[in-house]
Amino acid sequence: MEDVLGDLADLYVDCRAAVPGDTYRRPGRRDFLNRVAADMRRPGFAMVIAESDGLMGCAFGFPVRGDGSWWLGFDGALPRSVGYVTVSGRAFAFGDILIRPHPQDGRLARRVQERLLADHQALLGATLVDGADHPALAALHSWGWRDVGELRRPLGTTTFRALVFPAEERTASRLEGLVTMSGGGGPGGP
Numbered sequence: 001m002e003d004v005l006g007d008l009a010d011l012y013v014d015c016r017a018a019v020p021g022d023t024y025r026r027p028g029r030r031d032f033l034n035r036v037a038a039d040m041r042r043p044g045f046a047m048v049i050a051e052s053d054g055l056m057g058c059a060f061g062f063p064v065r066g067d068g069s070w071w072l073g074f075d076g077a078l079p080r081s082v083g084y085v086t087v088s089g090r091a092f093a094f095g096d097i098l099i100r101p102h103p104q105d106g107r108l109a110r111r112v113q114e115r116l117l118a119d120h121q122a123l124l125g126a127t128l129v130d131g132a133d134h135p136a137l138a139a140l141h142s143w144g145w146r147d148v149g150e151l152r153r154p155l156g157t158t159t160f161r162a163l164v165f166p167a168e169e170r171t172a173s174r175l176e177g178l179v180t181m182s183g184g185g186g187p188g189g190p
Helices: 002-015 029-040 080-087 105-119 134-142
Strands: 046-051 055-063 091-099 124-130 146-151 160-166 178-182
Touching: 002 029, 002 055, 002 091, 029 055, 029 091, 046 105, 055 105, 080 091, 080 124, 091 105, 105 124, 124 134, 134 146, 134 160
Parallel strands: 091 124
Antiparallel strands: 046 055, 046 178, 055 091, 124 160, 146 160
16 A cells, blocks of 8 residues: 555656745645545545556545535535535545646546546535635636635635535546445544
């Protein structure tokens, strides 16, 4: 597993390289590994890895608890459909989606996202992105994510953009070639 985490950290660094003119300072390799380790302890943690000649991408996350605590700190009214899907237990939180830049990155991103949603029978993907991370927000928007508002954790200083990815009709052929890794899932929370 340590080799996989090292490869994932390399992918993170490659995917999150600084964009010329962008002043946002991304969390480093160690921060990424700490976040993955924390997410792996959450109930229902899962990861999908896409490989070709090497590691091309991955997505990981965990089911959102139906009590709505994942949305704590949302500014304003959460869209009714998002709240309904959350309460029904059919939302999945994406901790990260890493896709090595290439001409088909949008297609690969959609495949890994849909695989996690299908495996968890989720109707909606949800993620939080630092509002200052414009390259990550642009990538997510290009992959089909929709912005639903701002969120700030009660004790945090970062303002996040809350994004959702509605599940679509999936076919087995679009999900072939992806590997799903389930975590142990210890005590978790929002």
